[in-house]
Amino acid sequence: MASADQTKSEVLEDGDIFFFYRPRVDVEEVKGREDVQRLYMIMAPRRPRPGPFRVFVIGRKKLPEIIPGQVHPDERNWAMVVLTTNDPEEVRRELSAKRYVTQTRGERILAAAKPVGEGRYALVRHGDHTELAYVLELPERPATAQEEFEIKKEASYIVAVRNPDMPMPPGVPAPREHPDYPKRLKEKFASYRWIPVDDVELLNYPYTQVLLLGARAGGVHEDLGIRIDVERETINSAEVFRRLHLNREEVPLEPLFKGRFPSDELPPPGADIEELSPDEAPGRGGRAGGRAAVARAPSAAAVAKILGGITFPQTRKGLIEWAKQHRGRLEDPEPVLDVLRELPERTYTNMADVERALGEIR
Numbered sequence: 117m118a119s120a121d122q123t124k125s126e127v128l129e130d131g132d133i134f135f136f137y138r139p140r141v142d143v144e145e146v147k148g149r150e151d152v153q154r155l156y157m158i159m160a161p162r163r164p165r166p167g168p169f170r171v172f173v174i175g176r177k178k179l180p181e182i183i184p185g186q187v188h189p190d191e192r193n194w195a196m197v198v199l200t201t202n203d204p205e206e207v208r209r210e211l212s213a214k215r216y217v218t219q220t221r222g223e224r225i226l227a228a229a230k231p232v233g234e235g236r237y238a239l240v241r242h243g244d245h246t247e248l249a250y251v252l253e254l255p256e257r258p259a260t261a262q263e264e265f266e267i268k269k270e271a272s273y274i275v276a277v278r279n280p281d282m283p284m285p286p287g288v289p290a291p292r293e294h295p296d297y298p299k300r301l302k303e304k305f306a307s308y309r310w311i312p313v314d315d316v317e318l319l320n321y322p323y324t325q326v327l328l329l330g331a332r333a334g335g336v337h338e339d340l341g342i343r344i345d346v347e348r349e350t351i352n353s354a355e356v357f358r359r360l361h362l363n364r365e366e367v368p369l370e371p372l373f374k375g376r377f378p379s380d381e382l383p384p385p386g387a388d389i390e391e392l393s394p395d396e397a398p399g400r401g402g403r404a405g406g407r408a409a410v411a412r413a414p415s416a417a418a419v420a421k422i423l424g425g426i427t428f429p430q431t432r433k434g435l436i437e438w439a440k441q442h443r444g445r446l447e448d449p450e451p452v453l454d455v456l457r458e459l460p461e462r463t464y465t466n467m468a469d470v471e472r473a474l475g476e477i478r
Contacts, residue, residue, distance in 0.1 A: 124341035126241040129316045131161035132355045133250050135233035135267055136211055137177070137371075139381045140457070141224050146377045148264055149177045153454060155265055156229055157195065158207065159237060159319070160359055169207050169360075170319055171199040172326075175448050179266040180273060182330035191330040194448075196291065200320050204361045209390065211362075213383040216392040221460070225389070227381045231356045232371040233258075233267045236344050239275075239316060246312040247272045248328070249336040253349045254356075259375025272336045274329040276310040277318045295321035363388070416471065421445050422452050428466050432459045435470065 136156040143151045155174040161167035175194040183191055199210050211229040218224060237250040249272035252258060258269050280294040301318060305311055310327055313319060319326070332339050347353070356372065357364055366387045368378035383389055422439045430438070436456050443449035459473050 124242070127342055128239045128241055128246070128313070129161050129167070130163050130236065130238040130344065131159060131167075132359060133233075133235050133237040134158040134160070134231060134356055134360065135265065136229040137232050137265065138211075138229040139227045140454070141226050143227065144382055145379060146381055152177050153226075154450075155179075156211070158360070160355075161316070167316070168200045168202050168320055169204065170197055171207060171210055172196060173198050174265075174328075177265065177450060179268075179271070180328050180330040181266055182268070182271060182333040193328050195326050195328060197295075197319060197322050197324040197326075200322060204359065207360055208362060213387060213389040214392050215389045216396065217394070218458075221458075225382060227383060228366065228387075230368055230371050230378070230381070231362070232261050232265065234349065234354060234356050234372060236346050238342055238344050239313060240272075240340050240342055241312070241314060242340055244312070245274050246276070246314060247331055247340065248275045249340055249342065249344065251336065251344050251346050253346050254354060254372050255375040256348075257375060261371045261375050261377050268333045270336050271333045272331045272340065274327075274331050275313050276327045276329075277313055278325040278327065279305040279309050279311070280323075280325075281305070282309045291323040291325065293323050295324045297321055416474070418446060418452050419455070419470070419474065420467065422449060423467065423470070428469075429463050431463060432456070432461050435459065435464065 134157070136158070137146070138153045138156070139146050140151055140153045146152060155177045157172040157174055159170045159172070172195040175196075178193070180191050180193045199206065201207065213228040214226040216224055216226075231254075233252055234254040235250050235252040237248060240247045240249055249270075251270040252262075252267070255262070258267060262268075280297075297318075301315065304315065304318075311318075313326070318324065337343055349355070351357075351364070351369065351373070354372070356362055356367075366384060368380075370376050370378045422442055422445050423435065424442070424445070426435070426438045436453065439449065439453055439456055443453070446452065455474065459470075462473075464470050464473065
């Protein structure tokens with residue numbers, strides 16, 4: 117249970133928190149974020165009452181860095197709710213392996229998302245803002261896998277919700293839909309662009325976007341005046357299996373218990389793989405890789421911006437390499453890189469040729 121010194125902080129909610137990463141299509145071994153399609157964060161409330169599972173996609177595939185005494189662009193990031201549900205089976209399906217067929221590249225396999233962190237969290241009203249604080253239980257000692265995603269042993273982030281009626285910040289992918297807030301929650305935004313999470317119901321709607329600002333790495337109990345109770349977890353007691361109902365036989369244990377990436381990311385023989393229709397496949401506005409695919413499909417303008425100045429002819433590899441070298445042009449270049457990787461392998465003679473190919477896979 118989380119408690120608080122009322123003169124300093126108020127705990128609005130506490131529960132279990134999980135972090136998952138999903139490898140890119142057909143990647144057999146993850147060595148770093150370049151091999152990862154997206155990073156998920158899942159909040160599973162316990163108190164003041166059990167609430168829905170909230171599945172977030174984290175922008176740039178990492179949590180904000182926390183650099184004491186400095187103001188740095190990497191200390192802020194965005195996240196978006198892609199699923200809220202009371203049914204753990206829906207969460208399991210969101211994270212499961214997918215199989216689909218493309219006209220240009222045949223059968224593709226999207227590996228299941230892998231757990232890379234489990235712990236306890238508290239949403240805390242602290243002064244005039246709200247903080248999301250967590251402490252990891254698994255792995256006991258974070259290692260290379262957690263470092264790749266900036267997942268600390270314990271940390272806190274100032275968290276604010278974006279007014280869906282305000283324009284998107286530059287470089288942040290725009291959702292195709294808005295959260296369906298009831299009137300009482302809409303009125304909280306008034307004319308503000310961002311508001312604190314002073315009502316946890318704000319996080320219970322898909323397409324909700326939040327801003328995360330790095331606050332503190334370690335010392336969350338003392339700094340916030342709260343207590344987050346953690347337990348020594350084992351494979352038999354891990355909440356990732358108990359609450360999320362994942363199949364232990366299909367989940368690599370290295371990231372969660374050893375802090376390192378497994379040597380093989382593809383589904384084991386006999387694993388449950390969801391079959392996707394052509395309309396559901398990545399790049400077509402479908403749901404492969406999670407509902408985030410719907411929300412994060414890059415615009416033609418984003419593709420043109422990251423490829424600006426490129427000379428033709430180019431292969432698909434050349435387009436991807438140019439985009440990687442100029443990724444700083446976009447706040448979140450990963451959706452563009454993902455869609456470029458889905459292009460047919462051929463020679464592109466000009467930008468119009470690229471645009472036609474994008475139309476083929478969308």
